[in-house]
Amino acid sequence: MSHYISIIMYHYVRDLKNSRYPEIKGLDIALFKEQIAYIKKHYNVISAYDLMDAIGSNADLPPMSLLLTFDDAYVDHFTQVSPVLDEQGLPGLFFPPAKSILEHQVLDVNKIHFILASVPDKTVLVNYIYQSLDKNRSSYDLEPKEFYWKKCGVPSRYDTAEVMFVKYMLQVELPEKLRHIITDELFKKFVSSDEKSFSKELYMSIDQISCLQRNGMYIGSHGFEHYWLNSISISEDDQRKEIDLSLKFLKAIGSDLSRWIMCYPYGAYNESLLTILKERNCSIGLTTKVGIADLEKDNPLTLPRLDTNDLPKNSNESPNEWTIKAISG
Ligand SMILES: [Zn+2]
Known part of the structure; x- marks a missing residue:
């Protein structure tokens, strides 16, 4: 058993060559499939609930635990990612910027x-x-x-x-x-x-997000307006409003809010935000700090993540430095 978990962060995952914007900095779907095969070979992909259970009861995790997280609710996550996860029987976590989804704006x-x-x-x-x-x-x-x-x-x-x-x-x-x-x-x-129209083509609809949730995927908070929540121009009241509006969105799609996961836009947070999250029963916070999370040492509300670029995109590659670090952790 282990107290380490590798949390991988994804943004755009698409068929880049055949898309209208091949220059967009994203992960090609073929490479995503290769990376998933690499992950299946070396890691145990666990669910949001497995991690919340472990943190709630101070229990250990399976060795080489890994969590797949997808930021910003791009429609790619529905059309490209979820069929792969479904086929492989893997759970994923998705974090929609609520206002963009509700009001069809582009961040x-x-x-x-x-x-x-x-x-x-x-x-x-x-x-x-x-x-x-x-x-x-x-x-x-x-x-x-x-x-x-x-x-x-x-x-x-x-x-x-x-x-x-x-x-x-x-x-x-x-x-x-x-x-x-x-x-x-x-x-x-x-x-x-x-x-x-651009927004509707870029992000998932509420129905698609609900569909993922019904199919066992986890939907968490990514704020409402996707602000830098540590910005000096954001008051504590603004922070509370951001969190509460995002929770209202999650409640509307039927999420269980007795415990939930926050993914900070841009990885940005501060002390007053952490206090608000505790008041609202948030159990895990995901940052963009680079590293393997250590449940014995890290604050569960500020866990580090790895980027997709930190792991190989070839199923046959031998374990790279982050995988070796997780093995020896
Ligand atoms: Zn984001």
Whole structure:
């Protein structure tokens, strides 16, 4: 028996080559199937209830326990992922951003992904943002463009300087209201003028989410508006409202709220949020901190996860560092 669990995080899982946005940063369905075969070979996939039971009773888990988690309720999770899980007899956990599902809006973070996937020459986007800065200088307190380029145009392990600039400017750097306005303009210009239809094609419907739940999948909270819940612009009251609205959504689809699982948007939380979660009987919180969770040491409300990219996507590959770590854990 063991007190370690590897919790794997997935976002887009799709037939990338045959999709309208092959450039979207997602996991190809063929590689997902390979990864699932690798996981079945080396791990024991457990359910949300197995983990909640173990945490509730301080019991141990089977050796090499692993949990499959899917963020943001993309329709891919219904059309591509759930048939694979069903065929393999594996449970999964799904975390819908409730407001997007209910009101058919597209999250800004998703809009940015599709803007980037729709414009091959990213300097077009950089220049558009520069022009927007000049246009909005009278209404917002903005820095010169050289300042922003120096701060945000820094290439990462996965992305070019231009891509990082667009992401960082629109996700973090600019004032929140302006970020939203520019993202919206770019989405309308380069992706779709019909956000509602796009949203319906991107996310699962309530019926699809309920269907997963009836088929034994676990549906948990991913907030209501998908905010950074540790942001200084979010008060404790706002946090409570976010959680309560997401729970109202879960209740409407028939979830048992005597114990439940929170998956923090962007992995972001703080002390006041943890207090609210305890008041509401939340038993597990999932972050984006990278690691294997240790039930003896970790706070159950702030468990680390691994990304799909941390495990091999080839069923025949020998155990990689994270698998070896779990074996020797
Ligand atoms: Zn999310």
